[in-house]
Amino acid sequence: MPRDPSRPATRPPLAGAGTLGARSLACKRGRRLLFRGLDLQLAPGSITWLRGRNGSGKTSLLRILAGLSAPSEGDITWNGAAVAQADVSARQAIVYIGHANALKDDLTLAESVAFLARLQLLDAAPQLAQAALDRLGLASRRDAPVRTLSQGQRRRGALARLALDEQPRTWILDEPYDALDHDSVALLSGLIEAHAARGGAVLMTSHQTVALAGAAEFDLEPYRPA
Amino acid sequence: MTGLLLAVVRRDLLLARRRRIEALLPLGFFIVAAGLFPIGVGPEPQTLRQIAPGVVWVCALLAAMLSVTQMFASDHQDGSLEQMLLAPQPLVAIVGGKVLAHWLSSGLPLVLAAPLIGLLFGMQVPAIGTLALTLLLGTPILSLLGAVGAALTLGLRSGAALVFLLVLPLTVPALIFGTGAVVAVDAGMSAQAHLSLLGALLIVTLLGAPLATAAALRISLD
Numbered sequence: 001m002p003r004d005p006s007r008p009a010t011r012p013p014l015a016g017a018g019t020l021g022a023r024s025l026a027c028k029r030g031r032r033l034l035f036r037g038l039d040l041q042l043a044p045g046s047i048t049w050l051r052g053r054n055g056s057g058k059t060s061l062l063r064i065l066a067g068l069s070a071p072s073e074g075d076i077t078w079n080g081a082a083v084a085q086a087d088v089s090a091r092q093a094i095v096y097i098g099h100a101n102a103l104k105d106d107l108t109l110a111e112s113v114a115f116l117a118r119l120q121l122l123d124a125a126p127q128l129a130q131a132a133l134d135r136l137g138l139a140s141r142r143d144a145p146v147r148t149l150s151q152g153q154r155r156r157g158a159l160a161r162l163a164l165d166e167q168p169r170t171w172i173l174d175e176p177y178d179a180l181d182h183d184s185v186a187l188l189s190g191l192i193e194a195h196a197a198r199g200g201a202v203l204m205t206s207h208q209t210v211a212l213a214g215a216a217e218f219d220l221e222p223y224r225p226a
Numbered sequence: 227m228t229g230l231l232l233a234v235v236r237r238d239l240l241l242a243r244r245r246r247i248e249a250l251l252p253l254g255f256f257i258v259a260a261g262l263f264p265i266g267v268g269p270e271p272q273t274l275r276q277i278a279p280g281v282v283w284v285c286a287l288l289a290a291m292l293s294v295t296q297m298f299a300s301d302h303q304d305g306s307l308e309q310m311l312l313a314p315q316p317l318v319a320i321v322g323g324k325v326l327a328h329w330l331s332s333g334l335p336l337v338l339a340a341p342l343i344g345l346l347f348g349m350q351v352p353a354i355g356t357l358a359l360t361l362l363l364g365t366p367i368l369s370l371l372g373a374v375g376a377a378l379t380l381g382l383r384s385g386a387a388l389v390f391l392l393v394l395p396l397t398v399p400a401l402i403f404g405t406g407a408v409v410a411v412d413a414g415m416s417a418q419a420h421l422s423l424l425g426a427l428l429i430v431t432l433l434g435a436p437l438a439t440a441a442a443l444r445i446s447l448d
Contacts, residue, residue: 066312067311067312068308068311068312068447068448069447069448070448091312091313091314092314094312096308096309096312098305098308099305100303100304100305100308101304101305102304102305102306102308102309103304103306104237104241104300104304104306105304106241106244106245107237107240107241107244111237111240115233115237116309118230118233119230119309119310119312119313120313120314121230121313121314121315
């Protein structure tokens, strides 16, 4: 996979590069079988666009891969080896951004993002959060309480977690383009492409068609029970 | 691990400070509820002194339950809880931080207000001191047990009422030893045994409840 040549090999060892995968995965919600026999590999440097109809289990698959839910069958693998649902070592290498933005209404945007950075074990979280918010074009709204922000601004605030550092982690993004305006869509696409270029893997869902260089589609349809 | 715990405590206390009225509601409930008893029972000093330990303890119990039901609710709603579950560090540390923050923001004020209620009921000074001491040992137990209940009922529609039903029976031992200590001091005996048992209860809860809460949270979000 292509690595960014401008980054010399003298950087500290990259925590996070690795292949997240699924082996003959099945998921049941209630009594309904959503999919079965699903195999998926998220190789470093790849962008995977998860497709499927409403209710086909896209979010369920993302939650299973992130480690929030347990699959009814099959394993999640990290670099080929099965990992338990509560395994911590693979956790550090995954960034999951779900439908909910995980920002607190009563905290300022900077405080919220700094806490999320702190959860990810990043040192100097407040500084990183500020820099990330600047990159997402939220510098002027940094100290505003989250409850005063618009939907799009909140979404951008949540996505600021992607700009916290440059480790090639595996990003699992559930509808990241939701509520974003035209410029922010381009900004996010740029972030995702840059991440893939430095060897990070991205798995995302999106109802909008977005042009992402090198994105591969993964359709859930073949794995749905007849 | 301690760093993360303290970060959670700082964040939750900051949130409590931003929503001051909400944070002070349990304390208000405690004072008003305990204050109703002298009116309802009648101003007989002997009776009041006798029921005081029980009244203060039961009111503190209910006040603690009132706030504990919300411990994980807002984090569940806005997605913060998912991120806490995904953090690379043990979830127990985060649970510990949340419980500690809950105790600091709603348990500790009860301990500090208890002597006032004691005076209202005409209790003697040594008994008031013991009452505050038992609450100091007892309110963390309430926060810890309440966290288990709150985690188990997360996302349920009538979760708050269920927390009361689930957790209140578990708090009976703390209630017995807590009030027992004050009664003993009032009768001129030593409260040592009761306080030791209350302390032992706190240690056992401290060891078990955070683990149970973490497991319950994982199940609730599955």
